[in-house]
Amino acid sequence: MTELLPLAILMTSLCAAPIILAIPERARTLRTTINLTAATLKVGLVAWLSIAVAAGGEFNLRLGIAPGLDLHLQADALSVLFLALSAVLWFLTTIYAIGYLEGGADRSRFFGFFSLCVAATVGIAMAGNLFTFLIFFELLTLATWPLVVHRGTAESHRAGRIYLAYTLGGGLALTLGTVWLYALAGDVPFAPRGVLGDLPQTAPLALTAIFVLLIAGVGVKAALFPLHGWLPLSMVAPAPVSALLHAVAVVKAGAFGIMRIVYDVYGVETVQLLGLAAPLAALAAVTIIWGSVRALTQDDLKKRLAYSTISQVSYITLGVALLSPVAAVGGLAHLIHQGIMKITLFLAAGNFAEGRGVKTVSAMDGMGRLMPGATIAFTIGSLGMIGVPPLAGFVSKWYLGSGGLDAGQPMVIALLAGSSLLNAAYFLPILYRAWFRDPPEGAPVKRRIGWMLAVPPAATAALILAAGLLANAPFSPLGWTRFIVSLEYL
Amino acid sequence: MTSETMYILAGVLLAALAMHRLCTARDALARILALNVLSVGIAMLMLLAGRVAGVTDAVPQAFVLTGIVVLVAVTAALLSLAERISGGDDD
Amino acid sequence: MISLPLWLIPAAPLALLILLSLKGARGAVRGLVPFAPVPALLAALADPLPLPITLDWLMLGTQFALTDLAATFLLFTSVLWGLAGWSAMRMLAADPQRDRFAALFLLAMAGNLGLLIAQDIVSFYAFFAMMSLASWGLVLHGGGAAQRRAGLVYVVFAVAGEVALFAGLAFAAHAAGGITLAELRGSDVPTVAAVLIAAGLLVKFGAVPLHLWLPLAHSAAPSPASAVLSGAMLKAGLFGLIVLLPPGLDPTPQAATLLAAMALAGLIVAPVLGLIQGDPKAVLAYSSIGQMSLMALGYAAGLAAPQAWPVIAPALVLLATHHAFSKAALFLGVPVVWTARPGMARAAIIAALLLPALALAGMPGTSGWFAKEALKSGLSAAPAGWAVWSGAALLVGSFGTALLMVRALTLLSATPHKSDIPVDTALPWGAMMAAVIVGLSVSGLQLPAQKPVHVGDILPILAAVLLAFAGSAAFRYGRIAFTPPRPGEILALFQREPAPTPLLALPAPPRSGRALARRPKRRIAARPEQGGLAILTLAAGLALVAFLADAPPPIELGNPSVDVAPK
Amino acid sequence: MTQLFDALLAVGIVGVAVAALFANDRFAAVGAFMVMGFLVALSWVRLGAPDVALAEAAIGAGLTGALLLRSARRLRVEPKMCQSRWSVAASGLISIGFAGLLYAAITSVPTVPAYPPLVAERLGESGVSNPVTAVLLNFRAWDTLLEIAVLFVALVLVIVVPVSRVRPAPLGEMVVPFAKVVVPLSVLISGHLLWQGADAPGGAFQAGAVLAGGGLALVLAGAMRLKKPLQGGILRATALSGLAVFGAAAVATAALTGHLLGYPDGQAKIWILGIEAVLTLAIAATLVLLFHGSVRRVPK
């Protein structure tokens, strides 16, 4: 029974999706019930799985597709890390989305694809080989698209088109890389410290090319520097979408993919041998700075957050690319930390838009007085992003910095410092406006923010605090990532 | 030059002329005619291909016979369609 | 004696902060703000000092301990925060944003108190950052253009300082192989780490030229906030230097020289720039720069002559304590002056303020004098070259401070009456004055040996007073008009007239791909004969290709280097 | 002498074909086409393929010619558009090249047909002595079944694409005497062709075509009225019966012998004749219907 846990986790959202899609628009209660049941169930199952994996359990499920091609679900420590993130945040965001879309149109479609997205994310988390990863990765692309264009405006359609162009293009690169690797190595399962055997010696050039293709493929979703153009545009989507998907699921899927490729396909030694880490790290560094610089000039709140995401997600890549255990801990922990921080920011931003119609930074004046709860959550998120201790962001930055030094790359410190400065430069003005400016004359439209909108950001803000304050506690994100890294680097 | 060679030449020429007509004619009837001529040319070639020592193979004969019947059916269909198109009025 | 768990020191203000989020409890919390540092005060006074504690689960593993040094700092810090809190709550009693102020005040307090007991890098840094960033809100509180500007400058410096500190600590921790301060002190801190840490701390310290934020912030913040900024938070920088970068076994002459140069610059710059300010709080701020420069000088001497450090350190602590109390008394006095209309009452208050002012100037018999004497004896242990000018520096310091005090009190006495400030802000000030007075007698006892009073000790003060009179007479009778410069020193040059800087406009959206969808109409198969031609051509082509292809050749698709052998 | 005759015939065929293809006048072209068909039939008789020759004369030249003549009047003449000379030249060149290629290919290898010995060997088992009929209805009866299916589909197509024109008036009294002669004659000839098909040139297709000629005469004389296209009628039922019976026979043979279209031992001739008889009628009916077309009444 327990062996089927991964499948069950996948199915909670995969099965929910078509059911929700088929539910008539009017059946609000039914839809909400299914949504919440599935989300709750998934959190429970993921908790169960985490405990089982921590106890050393192994989960493998296979389905043959073609000779040499298996659909393979597995659950290892790294899977659990991502799973836990998506399950918990899915739960919170579902609550939020139900509140957010109250009275909106096409909710069945929205929640159907929403569930499908989570299914894809979960699938990515539990993919046991590159092929399975690819399948769920593409599924994620497809399932997200309807959410990006959900509003149906010309702008959102444009964003959707560009999103699709980027992600499908990335998908092609990933596919090519995957096929190539399969052609060279046969099945490519994910296993700690790589699976390529003596290929690095026999076919170094091909492996390098494949690495570039794979990274380009997942790099689109991870919004690595030249491939990041879709992310700010897709912010036209409703807030929960931006929150869960663009802050967490999609970009994290990309980052997670980079981890898998570096750690579990190539292995640290091979990456080092082929000299691929330094370019990747450089790319991540450029992205970190570039995203922040671009964020500075954005007046649209969500766009600013989006550019910030671009910058922050590359921390993860950086942590992976530095090839030092400590940096890896930082990168992996940032996977979680950035997720909860950015989702807090987006949910709060959604509340600003919903409650007061505020969508731009310049309209944030006095928001702290108008919507103190959301603003506090936003503040915590921003400070976390800047890396102010004792919030979650500090922990990852600290580990990244130490890891950079471990790897003999003191420039990482400079990078982190520069990035933190830039983070402060684009977040603090928002906080300043929100807290220290007077609200504009002529009270803006005020709409009631129900508990469904208020609680999730508060909860994630609390998580930010907890993840930072209790970083050293067992089962904290940091603790879990240390566990993972101990497996990858021996 | 044997008789067979002459007939082969005739067949080849029929086919080629018909092809040429098909490539230059716009008129429906001319095209249908060209297709029929092409078919005759091919039938000629097929019969001659099966001719060894003055005897014509029975199987290609059957092929040609079938071909003729098929072609008349298709021609009828083509003409019917062409007439309908020329008929002017539309639904 | 009650054994106090150390975590209670930062936890107390944080607990109040959490209570503040409950609407019903706000009134009570406002009343409790002055008592938030009580646990800290108790811990500082406890004998024996509370035991160190380790909280492994907290952050990256946290250790708290209260050293003797920290206890001294904690003493004046807690007193200052408590009285300033009292004052602030009185002064802002009618302010609609008082709860925001209270929250940030508590947060900064927690940070300031917490960093004194932190025994690991991470929590030290966390508390330090908490204090710095929360103070941003204190500076911004007034909401005017000056506050905005000061806030901007403050936050830029603070964040830059934080980042430098973070980077330095990261380097240091990597070199030390651990994050406890003990490990840090036990290792060789790399130069780059030391420089970065020092830079981060010196920003907070207000050392020239990293002081630019200081006058702006002090004059913009509400007076109680200025009191803690100047009295307590600047000292956190000093504390950090002493704790993180204590002078080691070997002298580090370059660092010492650099720091001494900065200190001397501060001693000169502070009075020069301070005198021309029009705002009494700005003048007081410049005097803080001067005083901090003295401490920097002491620390530099310690770096130059580590063997003298055991002598210098207590002197620095004494100087810090003295400055904290005196400066806080002056700042807290500012709103009290405002409550009084010009007249006897105001004169009395100004007269009372003379006491901390004279103490700051080093009037013999005051705590200032004792502190300076202690410092002087410390400096005497410095390398030979130093003695020549360190004495002069101290003289200049005293002279400058005295000038600044005169200027400050003069300006203060001329400030307009503000009726919206409650009269009872005088109570915390009174308490502060009492602490200063107690300090006058107590501080002297701590010195190992009584020092004789030299004439030279009073001379700078007298000279300053005379010069001030002469100056004011010259201005009055010479009809010299003097407009105080805009605050901000060189930063003022960069300030544009229309203050609010608009955010950049959104970039133009990228081109859309719609053009693809448009096309002219075309009839399909309009020319059927072309289809026939196509068929013929292709058939002939394929036939020819096939006909001419001799034996089946081995065909290589794509890459010619890969040979595909036909089977 | 024979060679000269063959040469003349070949030249004649090509010449008439050129006329058929390139004549400006439609009726002349169709006429030339019919002449070409008869010449080709003649040549095939020369080549020892009388079955095919018969079929070409009756169906290829006769019926197709009749169909083309029918349509020649009805089809709108496409307005002439100036052809690009280049495309004409290209087409000509390619055609010439293609012809050369074909000629080279077909004469480059001596053909060794695999069939004659096999046919000779198996003819005895086939139940008929005319090898062409044996191939058509026994050895490769599946081809023939599908061929009937082609006719069937063409019929359906012609029915579902009704032509919007008033029903053609019968040619009337003038044709009746002609029909009186032709119809019985066609019945007779087709019966003969059908019967002799087993042993000598002839068979269902030729017989059907001849019968269809008679039928057309009847139709043109107005003696036979075709009902509404969809509602059936004897003619339609007959036309459909061809595929139905052939298919049913195939099912029956499969049931009897386990081989689709494998006639039971010794009964091949009966089966073949039976099928041919039905096919003759069906083919005739189909061809008549194909000629007549499906007419949609234009509402007045």
Add this chain to the structure above:
Amino acid sequence: MTEAYVLALLPFLAAVGAAATPRMAAIWGLCATLINLGASILLAARILSGGDMRADLGDWPAPLGISLVADGLAAVMLSMTAIVATAVALQAMSWGLVQPRGGQQRSRLQAGFWPLWLATLGALNALFLSGDLFNIYVTFEILGLSAVGLTALTGSRNSLRAAFDYLAAGLAGSLVFLLGVALAYAAVGRVDLAAVPALVDTATGRLALGLIFAGLAVKAALFPLHFWMPAAHSSAAPAASAVLSALVVKGALYLALRITIEAGAGIEVLRIALAVLGAAGMLWGSWMALRAERLKLLVAYSTVAQIGLITLAIGVADDPSTSAMWQAAALLMLSHALAKAAMFLAVGRIAEELGHDRISGLNRTDLRPGVAEFAFAIAAVSLIGLPPTAGFIGKWLLIDGLIDRGAWVWIALLLGGTALSAAYLSRVVSRCLRGGPHVAPGARRPEWRTGDVAALGLATTALALGLGSALPLTLLNGTAL
């Protein structure tokens, strides 16, 4: 081989029945389709368990007689046809029932559709089973004629014109094919498929193959010879379009694949020529689809592109005797058939609801997106070849083989084609995802119809087929080489 007999004969008999009794045509059609489905599944199962099967019709062995050959490839094609046929039949029933036009028109459509459609089915089955080139020629004629009939069924001027062009081009193609058969006969003296390997040895034989491929290119609407196709496929009735696009062209593609498998390494040159044409077709079709203004035309051009892709797959496949790359082509055919049929059925429903099929007018404000649009989207996923569809697996196998050979140019072309297909299909899907301001509050939602079920079912099958690719691949693996 009973199943094979049923497959080959039953549709024709049912067609006659449907033509003879127009009122019961739909019942004939449905019954025949369902039996056909059952028979094809049984046949596939039998081949899976017992290997290839072969039957000499009338017990006359080839080359004199005609053999029916049922191997894995044939079984896959037959099953594909049967599945699509079932969906099409379902859709056609609803289409016939709800057609808004008058009763007589409707009955004519019904009466015409079923015999033609059943004949198409029969011809396809016969084609897939046939082991003789001349026999295949005859099946092509049935196929061509009935397909033309389906095109012309609606009776609109456009469809008639398209039908005429279709038939004329198809006939020309058939004749070229027949010429090829004649030359093949001239070269080796026989015309059964088993003679194909021998054809390679002589110039005449190769020329014959060249002509046969040229004929097939016309029938399959391969790139420069696709001129007749978009008009035909876009002007036919939805169910008919589905058949034409999904199945009819597959006949020719199947045969091309079959011949390349039989001919083996000997016709590399021809194969490469095919691959080049395929690549060109892929790009051209995609380009035209990108610019199409009408939905049906877009889908039809997408067929041009997909045919190009499949031809490319056939062309670049390694020598089939040594490599299994050709299976990619078969899988692509399968995937395309299911997806394209679903797409046309969906387009039919969309056009029915909207009253037109202009792409720019897809986002109407008074109509919510319906099931058909969803089905279209899923079908689009399959067509693009995104995982986990069968199209993806097909492309995977193809790229896998090409990588082994280092044929990067082809890979680039393939990926480019994929990207283009995503581009033009997303044009439509994006409009189907209308919402917000594009939908009025009281907008109605299209009702469920049988056609929706058919489209959705097919689309889902296409999607799920990727996960179940093991089944067709196992079947294909057994195909004799």
